[in-house]
Each structure stands twice: as C-alpha cells, then as structure tokens.
Amino acid sequence: MPRVRELEVFRVALPFGRRSESLLVKLTDYAGMTGWGEALAPQPKTWSRLEESLGALLVGVDWEHPDAVPGTDSAVDMACWDLWTRMRGVPLAHAVGGTRTSLMATVRLEPDKSVEHLVTRVNQQVCAGYGHVTLDIRPGWDVEPVRAVRAAYPALTLAVDGDGSYTDGGQLVALDSYGIEVIERPFPVTDVDAHATLQDQVAAAVAVEVRSTAELDDYLTLRAARVLLLRPTAFPSLTEARRAHDRAAAAGWDIQCAGGQGAGLARAATVALASLPGCTLACDVTQPPRQNQIVTPIVGAVAGVIAVPLTQPGLGHTIDEDRVRRMAKDHFQA
Known part of the structure; x- marks a missing residue:
C-alpha cells in the first residue's frame, strides 16, 4: 500500500512553444521509491492549488490504488500511477490494459513558407521511415499543400489537423478527393x-x-465523428481517459493517441495509453524536439515506429532530476 513520505512540485520552463511550461510532480514513498507526473501548459491557479492542498492530500496517507486518491489533477494522478506500478514491478502500459509492444507513428508538419518546401520536408520524413504524415492546415493553407503532397506521394497515408480553426466545411470537403485518412479537429469542439x-x-x-466522457457522449449520440483523438493529459485521470477509450471503441470508432508536448513524462503516458487495443491509428508523440526531454530513453519514433517500454516498471523511463532542478522556475516541497 503506497504511503507518500515526501512530494515535490516543479514549474519547469521548456525551450520551445508559445506556452512552454510544465508542472512536474515527484512523489517519494517511505522506501525511497518515486513516481513522476506532468501537467502541460498548466492554468495560472494550478500551482497555488497544488501548493495549498497537495501535501494534506498525499503526505502520510495510505491509498490502495491511484483512483482512491481524491481531488487530484492529471499530473498528480500520473505520479500516483507511476509510483503504484513501480511498487508492483509492472509497466504502466500493462496496468492500464495495453496489449501492444510497438506503435506506428505519425509525424506532424506545420504550415510552411511554400508548398514546395513542405513537399521537401515530407520527403525527408518518408526517407526517415515514416509511412504516416499529419499536415497542420488552416483556412488558406489546406487544398494546395494537400494536393501537392498527394501528387508527390500517392501511397502515403495522410491526415490533416485543423486545430478548430474552421467555421465552414467547404474547403474540408474539397480535401476528401485526395484520399485523406482523417480530418482532425476541424471545428471548435463545442x-x-x-x-x-x-x-x-x-x-x-x-x-x-x-476532455471528458460527457463531451464524447454528445458526439457518439449524433454520430458526429468516427475517430477519438485521445490526449491522456487532457483528462483528469488516466482512468477517465481509459473510460473514453472504452466508450469510443465500443461504438466502433478508431482511436488515435496524441501528446507530443512537454518534457517527456506526458509523452510516456501517451505511449502507455496508445498500447490499448482500441488505439488503431498512428500515435502522435513527435513534437517538439526530442533533445528537450528529461527522460531516458527519450520518447519518440525510430523509422516511424514507437517502442512501448515493457522491460521497466511504471512509465518505463529514468528521470534526469538534476536537469529538472536546473530547468525549474519555481519549486515547493511537502
């Protein structure tokens, strides 16, 4: 039964992106075992809430299972799962019900300075072993780049991601003639x-x-999509993310796991969830640069394939704690 002796929370500045910050949670039990979790781009009040309540919630408190820890957020929940599975000597992927040992990866390419340069970048990724590419699109940068990439690579599996930027579906319908596998997040989720x-x-x-099973139920009821883009850190707990997976899979949907941001811990949790049987589409953990991670081995793809860590317990990665402390903008301990 876990009992936390000490917890630490780090606000870490990441050298990339517009909201380049993560909160890292470290839990240490009385035997010296540790568990780590990560929250991406935390809300302004998250730090103060954790500082005021996390110690009383966890330190010296016995709990049987991560689901038994009340009032946690995604970072604390992830740290509880990491600690719990390390104590039992099992990989997180197995603990949540994963069955895959490796995952097909997609590589994400942002809008470019020209269509020609985008095609060159796609060529680089294909030569690196990727058989699946996701193109970020926006109004005004959609049909032409997709047409050019499809002309250059007729057999390449292509997806596009609108990041909720569209208000009209006309251009998106036009993309359908180019053999797109998935149109991700075309409109605002509401x-x-x-x-x-x-x-x-x-x-x-x-x-x-x-970000919740309630939101998912609205889409299932109206048959408003056929793919769940599952981002584990968007849910309050891994159990809730698994519940969304189960509902989507039961409805016959495909599932794609995504989580390329952060310092590496959120990516590791994404890979664990992506090993679930319903996650049939390519996994997206390719952004940002691999060298910015604080975990060993780094989380990413080799020749378009992501290995699921099954030889080490927990998240399956070693944390570079010295680097975490160097990167920390703020820190508290309880």
Whole structure:
C-alpha cells in the first residue's frame, strides 16, 4: 500500500512553444521509491492549488490504488500511477490494459513558407521511415499543400489537423478527393453539429478531441465523428481517459493517441495509453524536439515506429532530476 513520505512540485520552463511550461510532480514513498507526473501548459491557479492542498492530500496517507486518491489533477494522478506500478514491478502500459509492444507513428508538419518546401520536408520524413504524415492546415493553407503532397506521394497515408480553426466545411470537403485518412479537429469542439454535417459529407473519418466522457457522449449520440483523438493529459485521470477509450471503441470508432508536448513524462503516458487495443491509428508523440526531454530513453519514433517500454516498471523511463532542478522556475516541497 503506497504511503507518500515526501512530494515535490516543479514549474519547469521548456525551450520551445508559445506556452512552454510544465508542472512536474515527484512523489517519494517511505522506501525511497518515486513516481513522476506532468501537467502541460498548466492554468495560472494550478500551482497555488497544488501548493495549498497537495501535501494534506498525499503526505502520510495510505491509498490502495491511484483512483482512491481524491481531488487530484492529471499530473498528480500520473505520479500516483507511476509510483503504484513501480511498487508492483509492472509497466504502466500493462496496468492500464495495453496489449501492444510497438506503435506506428505519425509525424506532424506545420504550415510552411511554400508548398514546395513542405513537399521537401515530407520527403525527408518518408526517407526517415515514416509511412504516416499529419499536415497542420488552416483556412488558406489546406487544398494546395494537400494536393501537392498527394501528387508527390500517392501511397502515403495522410491526415490533416485543423486545430478548430474552421467555421465552414467547404474547403474540408474539397480535401476528401485526395484520399485523406482523417480530418482532425476541424471545428471548435463545442460545435457538434458542424462535425456531424462534415462527417456526412466526406469519406475521411472526422476526429474530435474531447476532455471528458460527457463531451464524447454528445458526439457518439449524433454520430458526429468516427475517430477519438485521445490526449491522456487532457483528462483528469488516466482512468477517465481509459473510460473514453472504452466508450469510443465500443461504438466502433478508431482511436488515435496524441501528446507530443512537454518534457517527456506526458509523452510516456501517451505511449502507455496508445498500447490499448482500441488505439488503431498512428500515435502522435513527435513534437517538439526530442533533445528537450528529461527522460531516458527519450520518447519518440525510430523509422516511424514507437517502442512501448515493457522491460521497466511504471512509465518505463529514468528521470534526469538534476536537469529538472536546473530547468525549474519555481519549486515547493511537502
């Protein structure tokens, strides 16, 4: 039965992105075993809430299972799972029900300075072993780049990601003639009807990213998509993320796990969830640069394949704690 002797929380500055910050949680039990978790781009009040309540919640308290720890957020929940599975000597992937030993990866390419340069970048990724590419699209940067990439690579599996930037589905319908596998996040997640209309108009699967099973249920009811874009750190707990996986899979949806941001811990949790049987689509843990991670081995793809760590317990990675402390902008201990 875990009992936390000490906890530490680090606010870590990451050398990339517009919201380049993570909160890292470290739990240490009375035997010296540790568990780590990560929250990406935390809200301003998250730090003060953890500082005021986390110590009383965890230090010296016995708990049987991570689900028994009340009132946690994604970082604390992840740290509890990491500690719990390390104590039992089992990989996190197995503990959540994963069955895969390796995952196909997609590589994500942002809008470029020219269509020609984008095609060159796609060529670099194909030569590196990727058979699946996700193109970030926006109004005004959609049909032309997709047409050019498809012309250059007729057999390449392509997905596009609108990041909720569209209000009209016309250009997205036009993309369907280029053999797109998935149209990810075309509209704001609150616009269920727009997703449903688009899914009726295209052969490609529409993918939606939700943050709760309640949001997912709205899409399932209206058959407004066919793919769940599952980002584990967007849910309050790994159990809740697993519950969303189960509901989507039961409805016949495909599932893609995504989580490329952060310092490496969130990526590791993404890989663990992506080993679940319903996660049939390519996993997205390719961004940002691999050298910015604080875990060993780093989480990423080799020749388009991601290994699921099954020889080490917990998240399956060693934390460079010295680097964490150097990167920390703030820190508290209880």
